[in-house]
Amino acid sequence: MAELNQRVPIVIGHRNPDTDSICSAICYANLKTKATGTYHKPARAGNINAETRYVLDYFKAEEPTLITDVRTQVKDIEIRTIAGVDRNISLKKAWNLMQAGNVVTLPIVTENGALEGLITVGDITKSYMNIYDSSILSKANTQYSNILDTLEGDLVVGDPEAYFNQGKVLVAAANPDMMEFYIEPHDLVILGNRYESQLCAIEMEADCIIVCEGAGASLTIRKLAEQHGCTVITTAYDTYTTARLINQSMPVSYFMKTEKLITFEEDDYIDEIRDVMASKRHRDFPILDKNGLYKGMISRRNLLGARGKQVILVDHNERSQAVEGISSADIREIIDHHRLGTVETISPVFFRNQPLGCTATIVYQMYQEAGIEIEPTIAGLLCSAIISDTLLFRSPTCTAVDRSAAMKLADIAGIEIEKYAGNMFAAASNLKGKSDVEIFYQDFKIFTAGKKVFGVGQVSSLNEEELAELRDRMEEYIKQARQDKNTDMMFFMLTNIITESTDLIYEGQGAGQLVARAFHLENLENGKQNYVTLEGVVSRKKQLVPALVLAEQE
Secondary structure, three states: OOEEOOOOOEEEOOOOOOHHHHHHHHHHHHHHHHHHOOOOEEEEOOOOOHHHHHHHHHOOOOOOEEOOEOOOEHHHOOEEOOOOEOOOOEHHHHHHHHHHHOOOEEEEEOOOOEEEEEEEHHHHHHHHHOOOOOOHHHHOOEEHHHHHHHHOOEEEEOOOOOEEOOOOEEEOOOOHHHHHHHOOOOOEEEEOOOHHHHHHHHHOOOOEEEEOOOOOOOHHHHHHHHHHOOEEEEOOOOHHHHHHHHHHHOEHHHOOEOOOOOOEEOOOEHHHHHHHHHOOOOOOEEEEOOOOEEEEEEOHHHHHOOOOOEEEEEOOOOHHHOOEOHHHOEEEEEEEOOOOOOOOOOOOOEEEEOOOOOHHHHHHHHHHHHOOOOOHHHHHHHHHHHHHHHOOOOOOOOOHHHHHHHHHHHHHHOOOHHHHHHHHHHHHOOOOOOOHHHHHHOOEEEEEEOOEEEEEEEEEEOOHHHHHHHHHHHHHHHHHHHHHHOOOEEEEEEEEOOOOEEEEEEEOOOHHHHHHHHHOOOOHHHOOOOEEEEEOOOOHHHHHHHHHHHHHHO
16 A cells, blocks of 8 residues: 655746746746756646737747645545455455555445445455345355355366356255255355265256365266356365355455445545545545546545645735635745735745846846756746836836846847847737736736735736727726725726836725825825826836835825
């Protein structure tokens, strides 16, 4: 019996991933895999936007796996790989397997691995204590190979793959004259080495005779048995022991539980199955994979040592932005360039936070520090992230370090940075055919300032007319968005990359006043419109959110 554990470290960004979040997850997972020799899985917590899709397609990079919840699942804990058994194995063999594996439950599976039923130690002992029917061996459709195995016997006449499926079991203790009165066709007769008894049983059309105490069967008996279609088995056990053991040759299929089985799937969350397990007296519960095939077993003991998924966070460190279930995860590292947020960890973690324009710049530095070569595809992804987060160096968050890293990465990736950036931004600003929901949440984050919770979405574009059209749509939708997210206030940035300005739409009680205080404007809520143009404001991280938080705290 082995233990199976699937704790693959996950590298993941925030819930509404932008290009930096996706590319940093891919590239940092690649770095960790190469540096440690242990596979790290890149993941995303939300849908990929048009800009990021362009980047992944351009560099032919695989899209990270979508993971929307990192609560501990069955597949994260130790699953005991108790091998499934065939429905035809004997009770004796099942018992021996249980003793050898120190388990109390065996799964019965089909050839393709589907779970048919379960048999427990209790089922076996109960069957052994409660058998009073002499016909039960045939009712159970017992294969002769099971009888041979149980009695450690030798097959003299017959087919081991055939079944004893009619008649009763009896011990021929009387003389042949008396045997004629109680042996019926298809019976299985346990007897000794007396030729007359063997002959009588065959002539009375018994389906099988078992000759005990190591006695053989004469050539005449063999020929008669073949003629009558009677199976002949010899065993070294005496008649008492043979009679006592023979019921252990019955197949487990006759006693296994097949109805109302309580099974769990690999993807089930343990906090959802814990109550179910506690309410049942079962020791073990089968686990099925996504195709419904048997995988292994777990018990309540396995849940006691359950550990959360190993997670590395990139491009964020706030609980409100993190993937669902982060509180139960085993956070191993945080790589970020934002303000310190609210993510709490159970134990100390590696935390790298630098005042740079992009998380990808930090990842680039870590490649250099580890002495690991950056491949063209990785370089292209890192460069794209820096271009995106710094708006091609126009954002006030951009530093000389970001610019230098982007230029070096562009050389490795083989791209002309100005031309490539233009195409990338054009792809991002192509919002035709997208719904209000898709546009609003394609780059969205939630923040906390004191007791206030507010959300900020952003769209950056080179097209002024497109932004003007979006403003009318977002002015209407932002009301619904605030209700859906249950925030105190909601903001949406329509950022013009060319003019380096933002039309800021706001919604919620006190939102206009907060913007007015933050940017030293007249009280906006006295007007009829719910937006304001902020010249020189293009960065959510460095310009908008800090100003709003500071104004709220005043």
